[in-house]
Amino acid sequence: KQEVTQIPAALSVPEGENLVLNCSFTDSAIYNLQWFRQDPGKGLTSLLLIQSSQREQTSGRLNASLDKSSGRSTLYIAASQPGDSATYLCAVRGSSNTGKLIFGQGTTLQVKP
Amino acid sequence: EAGVVQSPRYKIIEKKQPVAFWCNPISGHNTLYWYRQNLGQGPELLIRYENEEAVDDSQLPKDRFSAERLKGVDSTLKIQPAELGDSAVYLCASSHSGNTDTQYFGPGTRLTVL
Secondary structure, eight states, rough: OOOOOEEOSEEEEEETEEEEEEEEEEEOOEEEEEEEOOTTTEEEEEEEEEEOOEEEEETTTTTEEEETTTTTEEEEEEEEOOOGGGGEEEEEEEEEEOOOOOEOOEEEEEOOO | OOOEEEOSEEEEEEETEOOOOEOOOOOOOOOOEEEEETTOOOOEEEEETTTEEEETTTSSTTTTEEEEOGSSSSEEESSSSSEEEEEEEEEEEESSSSSSOOOEOOOOOOEOOO
16 A cells, blocks of 8 residues: 655745755555645645656756655755745655545645745 | 636534535546545545546545536535544545546635534
C-alpha cells in the first residue's frame, strides 16, 4: 500500500529565504507526482506535475525534483514571499494509472515579512 | 472558465441527521472525484466517476454514504445518518479524463457534526 509522508509538518521562515519541502513515498512504482497548494478555506491548486520519466519541473520560483528510485521528491521555493504562506501537499498517482491520487499530510508554510 | 463549484460551503448538523453535498464540475470534464480531508491530513479519495459510472468506490463507507452523478455532469454526495467522525472537508475535483490529466479542485464543503 502506497504511503506518502511530508516533513516537516510546519515551517516558518523570514521573507526572502530559499526553502525546501520534502515528500517521500514507499512504493516507487508511480505514474506521476504532483505538488499542490492549499490556502485556508479553499481547495487545492496544482503547482507542478512531474511524470515518472522526468527528474524535475520548474515554474517561476518553484522547482520540483523527483528521485523515483529513492522514493523522494522536493519542492524548492526561491526567494520566499508572504504570499507563499499556505499548506503544500504532494500526491502520487500509482503506476496502474487509475487516476487515484495518494496525498501526504502536507507542510504548512508561514513566510514572515 | 468557471472552476469546480461546490455547495454549501459550510454545514453544521447534529449527529444522526442526513446531509448532502453538491458539485458542479468544469464543463467538459468527464471524470469527477469526491475526496474527504480530515483536519491536518491530505485528502482521501471516496469515489471516482467516469461520466455516469462509479469506477472506484472502494473507499466509500457504503453503509451510510451514497453518491450519484446523473447525466454525467453534476454530482451529489450524501451521508445518512451522519456521525461525529464524519466532520471533515469534502472536496470535489474534476478532470478531462481519469488517467493523466490534472485534477481541478473545488473549494470544498466543511461539515461539522455535533
